[in-house]
Amino acid sequence: MTAPADRYVNEAYASLGLRPVVNAAATLTKLGGSLVAPPVLPAMAAASRNFVDVFELHRAVGQRLAKVTGNEAALVSSGAAALLTLAVIGCVSGPKGGPNPVAIEDLPYLDKTGEKTVIIYGSQRNAYDYAVRQVGVRIVEVGPEPDELAAAIDERTACVLWFAGAHFSAGALPIEQVVDIAHRAGVPVVVDGAAQVPPISSLWHFTAEVGADAAVFSGGKGLRGPQSTGLMVGKGWLIEAARANGAPNHSLGRGMKVGKEELLGLLAAVEWSLQQDEPALLAAYETSVQKWIAGLSGLPGIEVERGYPSEAGQPHGRAMVHIGPASGWDRDSLVEALWSADPHIAVGAVDPDVIALNPQTLQNGEDELVLSELRRLLESRRR
Known part of the structure; x- marks a missing residue:
């Protein structure tokens, strides 16, 4: 499932010259925490x-x-x-x-x-x-x-x-x-x-x-x-x-x-x-992590592994993407390129050569959007 394009049409932000963020980083205050629950x-x-x-x-x-x-x-x-x-x-x-x-x-x-x-x-x-x-x-x-x-x-x-x-x-x-x-x-x-x-x-x-x-x-x-x-x-x-x-x-x-x-x-x-089914929620997070691992493995200069627990010590995994010289990227330039997308894509900057993809703050289909943009960027600089 892909994320609907109209999800990122936000007149309130656009009127201020801002665009929404696909949050694959974490429940960070600087990104607005979480999206509020339906009620x-x-x-x-x-x-x-x-x-x-x-x-x-x-x-x-x-x-x-x-x-x-x-x-x-x-x-x-x-x-x-x-x-x-x-x-x-x-x-x-x-x-x-x-x-x-x-x-x-x-x-x-x-x-x-x-x-x-x-x-x-x-x-x-x-x-x-x-x-x-x-x-x-x-x-x-x-x-x-x-x-x-x-x-x-x-x-x-x-x-x-x-x-x-x-x-x-x-x-x-x-x-x-x-x-x-x-x-x-x-x-x-x-x-x-x-x-x-x-x-x-x-x-x-x-x-x-x-x-x-x-x-x-x-x-x-x-x-x-x-x-x-x-x-x-x-x-x-x-x-x-x-x-x-x-x-x-x-x-x-x-x-x-x-x-x-x-x-x-x-x-x-x-x-x-x-009232939520927490085991099902954690299983859905794991599905996204495994999707990222499978989708990024084998790209030149890239190694991907499952990180556990999350950056806050929560009981769910993340995809830890190691960025080697053969990828044509360094960590900071790749983070910046993802942020330059429309909508912005936020990821975690961990070690000097590692970014982390966190499923907790994604909406349905956004794991695919993150994967697609990340692959596009990585494949654009193949050596």
Whole structure:
């Protein structure tokens, strides 16, 4: 099946001098995350027709999301990074009690509260540290030995932050051990699972099954909700402390706002996602990967293999295309040529001579479009 040509006729983008993208890269924010699931836009349109008490709506949506994911509580905010900030604020201002007005007013300098720290594995440090550091806490790095984590915990520790995904596993203890060590010391654990859907079971695995106090997810990646949303699930005390510091309350998280439309849109996306046949979806991804491997194998200077898991550690494969000199291309020029197509074609630039083709963000027939354009380019420079 080929992608219908009219799929890429978008007057809104064209009026701005832009053209759509065929996304064979990933659920990247810079490309718009994902395409929303079918029930999302109708839910957002329904929300737009009336005013509502946003405090009540936040609580009602949170209660529904908690119920359908098997968690004590849930909170929607403006993306997973925002929820990292709110989770850390919750750990600083309301551990095991409830929102502490003194701590809330003290953010982010913590002059009255005193220094607070967040423990992170050194191997898991990444650009989302900013979401944590803006709270005013100091990051303490630890290594993979259990004794290192235990020794780093003291009266200043607000929480341990653990990043999920196979790509973050090296140099860190498994989440089960992290929770055990931290909880024995009375310290909460927050999991960043932003891109860990699939599997959908991530929505309850880290919290209800393993026992982490909170886990945060992007609403606009695998869940296919509004790109400007994120979901936090977990313990009631932490969700309440985070909620007290987020919009529409006036606190450090006031700017982390989602409207009534995004709230109902994410709820619709999660409920839709829970109804999907995930094994069939993953099998369809694998079909695309094998199609790419078969279609590109044997071209001069090109070697193709299956990469697993995905770039975000998700349980599905990618086609890893190794570009040798005999192909007549280097990685960057080939990536640029694909991007110059109409519509643009986005792929992952991995190692210096490797591009990755990811099936997760493709619509029906687009795997063929990507294969056709890639073959055309590669065959145009045969030596």
